[in-house]
Amino acid sequence: MPVNMNRLANVALLCICLISCAFGQEKPAGREKLLLDDDWKFAFGHPSDPVKDFGFATSYFSYLAKAGYGDGPADPAFDDRPWRQLQLPHDWAAEQDVDPAGSFSHGFKKIGRAFPERSIGWYRKTFPIPAADKGRRIAILFDGVFRNAQVFINGHYLGTEPSGYLSFEYDITDYLEYGGENVITVRADATMEEGWFYEGAGIYRHVWLQKYAPLHLEQNGLVVTTAVQPRQAVVQVGLAIRNQHTIPQTYTLKTRLYNAAGALVQQKKIAAAKVGALAAAQQQVTLQVPQPRLWSPDAPYLYTLETIVETNGKETDKLSTAVGIRTIRFDAREGLFINNKAVKLKGTNNHQDHAGVGVAVPDALLEYRLKALKQMGVNAYRCSHHPPAPELLDLCDKLGILVIDENRLMGTTGQPMSELKRMLIRDRNHPSVFCWSIGNEEWRIENNQIGATIAQTMQAYVKSMDSTRPVTAGISGGFRSGISNVLEVMGYNYMGNGDIEAHHRQFPQQPAMGTEEGSTFSTRGIYTTDTAQQHIAAYDKKPRPSFFSIEEGWNFYADRPYLAGLFIWTGFDYRGEPTPYGWPSVNSYFGMMDICGFPKDNYYYLKSWWRDTPVIHLLPHWNRQGQEGKPTDVWVYSNCEEVELLLNGVSKGRKTMKRNGHLEWQLPYQPGMLQAVGYNKGQQTITETIHTSGQPARLALEAHNSQLKADGRDIAVLTVSATDNNGYPVPDAANEVVFTITGPGKIIGVGNGNPSSREKEQFIEEQINLPLKAEARTENKQDTSYRFQGSFDLPGSFTGDSVVFIYKSIGVTQTIRINNQVVATELPQQLKGNRFSIQRQLLKPGSNTVVITGRAIVKKHDWDVVNTDPGIIQLVIPANPWQRKLFSGKAQVIVQSTGGTGSIQLQAASPGLQNITLHISAR
Template sequence: MNLMNEYIHLFDRDWKFHLGVPASGVPWRHFWKAGYTIGPAARQYNDTAWQTVDLPHDWGMDLDYDYTVDIHHGALPIATGKKKNAHGFYRKSFEVPAEWSESNISLVFDGVYRDCELWVNGQYVTRNVAGYVGFNVDISDLLFYGETNNIALHVDASQQEGWFYEGAGIYRHVWLRVMPSVHIIPESVFIHSEIIDGDAIVSCDFTVANTGGQAIHDTAAFQIGDVRSTTAFDASEYSETSLHLSLRLEQFISWDLDHPHLYTCLVSLSGQVYRTRTGIRDSRFDAEEGFFLNGRHRKILGSCTHQDFAVTGVALSDDVQRYKMNILKKYGFNANRTAHNPPAPEMLDACDEAGLLVMCEARLFGSTPEALSQLQRMVVAGRNHPSVILWSLGNEEIIQATVSAMRQASRAKRLIRDLDPTRPVTYAANNGDELQGINEVVDVRGVNYLNITRDIRAIDAYHASRPHQPLVGSEESSCLGTRGVYVRDKKNGYVENLDNCGPGYFLGAEALWQEYMKRKYLAGAFVWTGIDYRGEASKQAYITNFGVIDLAGFPKATAHYFKAMNTQEPYLYLYPHWNRKEPEGTDVPLRVYTNVDRVSLSLNGKPQGDMIRESYASLTFNLPYYPGIVEAVGYRKGEACITTQLRTALKPAVLSATCERVGETAFVVVEVKDKYGTPCPEASNRLTFKARGARILGASNGNPSDEDKEKASAVYAYMPLKAFRIWEWRDDAFYSDQNLTEIIGQTDKEWHRNQAQSFLPVENDTVQSGVQRFVPAPKKTGKDEPVMTVACSFWLEQSDTDATSLHIGYLDGQAVIDLNGTVVFQGSGDEDGLNIAVSGLLNHGVNELSIELYASINQTYAIGKGIKLVRPTDSSFSRRLFHNRCLCMVQAPNGGVLHISADGLPPLLIDLE
């Protein structure tokens, strides 16, 4: 967590974004002269018409689903769709005060997918080709102090690193660091601890940079609470000085799964303080006994998760990161594997806070300079997080059993040891009892699928061959399943959620946990996957069915199994629901997940028998189906300790919702109930959400084949402008065809110069309320003057002056656009349209708009497809329930109200406080 707010500024707001290559082309000539760039990276480039976005930003979530492209990447056509979908340009202008001129200023990008090129004030700076690790650059020398500066970033997402949805754009935070010339290098801070004689010895290694031209003498300090350690040091000019400080905490609180206590650490020089967090804990892997945390044996029940989630794609806010990790914790998981890439720093923060262990995994395996650079950045970013217990070199490499892979893994492991000697190294290997290659190098052997060889005993043979190497299930099966589905539906890509479906090497949730609990030497398992993800799906779906929890965070049946197996309090869950389609009297199976000793069942008050639970097993009752109430009672040591029911629901009668706030975000879960309050398990009503005093981010229902967009776009009202006056200067005459002004105002046509015919000017120039008119523009002369001017006057009521942008549907050529005497745009048009910011420039009453067109490089010019003022309106969004669940995300920093409606049901108001 970055707590050094005085010097490190979040740089996420008000970026300008353009999807595809702008009409002006890609940046070029930037290698001719420093700071000399033509195109969208130029310092003075006019980006007024570009979309304004805040980070994190994943432009893939704004695209329409296309099942003709790569299903492995979520049917969102980024790399495999139209060429423009794979490219995005970002720009940001910002003021740099003159007093910063002696500071050390750098930009930090936590994550950009994927290849990106950076310019500062038109000067080419660097290129980054890693989609999952951050990078930072010193820009101190490139800035103009006391002036407006500009950053430009070209992102190319055409290259895929994985076989799953990876997103596109600046999808993690960006930071601006403004540091004194003598400062602590944030990446150098490494806090680690060991417990000796009951006390915690906490050490801090860090580096002080002196970027100034004078030697200095200073004192550095490291502090936790009231305990402080200091050291004096000297630093010559233009140097870096490494320091080590340690302190002893005689009474401390351990970071643990159940009580994840975090300490704030202060690392300081005179005049500046660097704040970060750490947790004090002792973890180890034992080759015979498994995993221990703070001296206590713990069986790891981990989740493998990709980084995307409902609504946001890969651009998860800090609030969404916490919500997602809290869901894993809620359903019994105590660990998370960042499959198959380094995570966002905020995900590690969320795991620190929730008490989730982390296996942090590299995306690019190897010992090449690029692979080692990415590995180094991953370790440095994660080594201060107490949740991280393992570094993983990679996953299922084709060369994993070769001598080459062994040598590369050895070098990568040495690098990790240099950066962090406190944690073991692993690798996710899907080669059973193979002894050679990467498996002989890693500290902890990672096992992908006990049954990969179709013989579980192979892993016992491996353990016998290497009795001193700990083992952990780095990837294990959970079985496929679609939430709420109990009969396969190939048409929609639905799979029965009965823990019985998957490839031959899949064991299923119940079988895998039984096998792991039999073997004490296995430290635990990471389930594939904890949460559904986009991509790697069937031809009928864009979301995979691998998850124990669906993409919207709703549990499938197997989630309740894992919760039951890893919960101390009595737990009892019955499924499927009791609105069955079988004829009455038909015997049907009813499954029970529980952690009690015995369960008794009754149907409509009539006993249906009881069953004793074996270790780590589920129970299955067969009973005749009759609508009504199924009741289960759980017993421990002969005493009833828990009761639960299934009820047959009547027709939908009311909407019901719960609201969970995480930070500034409200997560609203909606369902439908009958008149008695029983949930209707098959409900699929279309919901409409409207927010007041808040902004709807989107909604998701976990349906793997629902093609409705999850992400909400801003909702606007459009006010078309018509009755334009057209003046063409070449022949000193007015030009138009019979319906020219209608063509310019229509959304499906554009007007080109060769369509023009002579006409007479309009005489009446009176402006009245609600009336639009032609305004003749004065005649121009000279070499670089417009070839055509489009102008109009229009009247606005006070309520319409809050319009935020002017939209021009089609513009070919160069243009200068003036609104009420202010130039709001000057530059190249765009065949995909322009959106020009006009906030604060509109008048109550008469407004004047003038568009001067200059010929393009091809000596053409055109305009049309609608010219409109755009104003925001109330936020609204629509989405269906899927098996009676829908999640709506609302950005609500100041509370607000969410209005939920569905046809035939009373509306519902939810307070977002």
């Protein structure tokens, strides 16, 4: 097993902390934010059967009636040794098979009401808190749990978070064991869907432990706004200093602004300020920035704001915040302006799941997806339809991608408004966020007065908290009344749903953009629609009579200056909503890229007109055996002035490219070489050539990242494909490929982009827990001896080698026999019990006996609860090899660092093909 150096480093750091505490060294000052993703235990519970839910909420003092009486897994003494160990982020839905009884909108995964035994997930983690932390404030922060998360610490109920998308935090200072171990428990309930698309299940974003002094900057209490003036910018910083001491405090506040090179630009100091006991003080700081570098999608320049709180000359808190100086202005006649420069929105809508991993997307994979969008020419991202992971916004700040940050639920009662507020205060400092969205396609209220009133209230609330950004919503139920009339910026969802030009004439002072357009269907690499296979030809066509092709949609928005631009539905395919089909398709068909991020042909249409660099792309591929002599539609996407098409070296004509258009030829299919040549100003600029390939002969592997950080989190996205004997790609290859990995890396997911594929995405070890059936118990109270006899049934189908007895002490001493063979002799009682590997030759199919004898545990008090459960037998079924079929010639493997350094070797093998091994270094 590879050594996880990151975890070893954490253990070493913990040891140093404990040693420091033992010698009485001063506890660390200031703020610490520690990632809490490693070494969680996980098991499935049940929404209605208490036995299958580990007896949760069945005790005399249920978990809400008395403080500290969390029962079942919420009890810190609960034995979670049989549970699976894993690393966050984790999406248990991605691990499940698909089934026609599953939810259409969630990709037919086996979770939800029809699958109660896979709809409740329990998570537990034990972690130390050094004694030196006594006196600090400590909080646990969840970036996102799907969903309805009940959270406990050391048996104390902290609260329930119903939303599957919002960050939430609990101050656990008063509940902790300082100098000892602590247990955090989360029960996630994914029985009920929140949205109409795949949402995953579990703790699918990061968890953090935050430590800070009682005098500190309030969480999300810092807000930065910028104003651009002639020859300078003004950075206004508002913040709250929270005092959780029981006496007033005097503090000094320092703010420093650094440029991207780390040079100090401006600083301010407020000395001898006061804050009352258990109170917060508000401060405002103004910083002038001469000759500022402005943030924009083309040049995402970031400053760093450092904010420091000191008392008695010692630092008690420090925060670093990225600052982008920029202006936003919507004009009802001329569209969007960033820094007074017109910007046409070239955006995509995006859900948050990816092939193989579901919604548990590592940060490096988020970056991979965003860079794939940037490569297409995207400058804007709509979070459809919920707040994103905080890390996504950090990346958009750095990469220069404008973001519509979207609220998940329209409403003006306490919970919806609280969720809206939490989104606003968490995300308001990101320069990438240029617009808030208060809702999407609220058909029942879109066109009536109730909808208008709710929208007005929410919009006014947003503006009261952030006057620097406009408010929008996605409207698809007709553009004529209700919410449409009151929005600050109109969001059109599909121009086929109403008359956009008529609406603009009626509301000429209302800025507007296309929040959703396109919604076209296509299957990557498929050029003949096959209803039986549920494959849709990738030529850009109207998806439905009232909708428009990608080309028609972009032309409509590009030609109208008053429309700020559009967001295509969608950037990537996603699980669920397999419109226009249903089962057995499990993914959508809408993306410009498939669920792996492999480009479809529409990607190249948009890239042609969304980027300034020369682009040329041919479709279809030129493997069309059996179609010889038959007419074949050939399309070219390009931004060149002219394109010439050649088949086997013979010109088929040179045509002029219309702005925002494409070119078409129809020729009889003839195997060989098809070539498109682009010309600008009469000079050859760019060429694409495709060949008719032979049969697959060898595999190819390519990694987007050949060197990983040895941090246990970095990833490499690998593309596996097939080539023929001449080295030409085989675009219709469908070979089954098996993957093996060695070295300090692991495979975390596989995919191929086929929307109707029902193959597994993850291959994980299976654990089967067999309870011991108690058959007889005898106890001699005179000499306190006892005897337990039970049995378990070993399935005849079990062929694995790993059988483990996870034993809980039921005596002060005990001797254990299985099928009359001694497993352990005179074991002393242990709080955490014992674990025995049982040799297979001791066992037999069917019933096996277990006899435990020894000296009984004697109660000290009448109310003591003595353990009588001897534990379970656990069968471990090894995971099947990682494998995936190529689809349209490609598949994807995601490899993640395990924390060690060295060489990772990934081998791809397929019968009849030459195998390949790729080396990735981990440093």
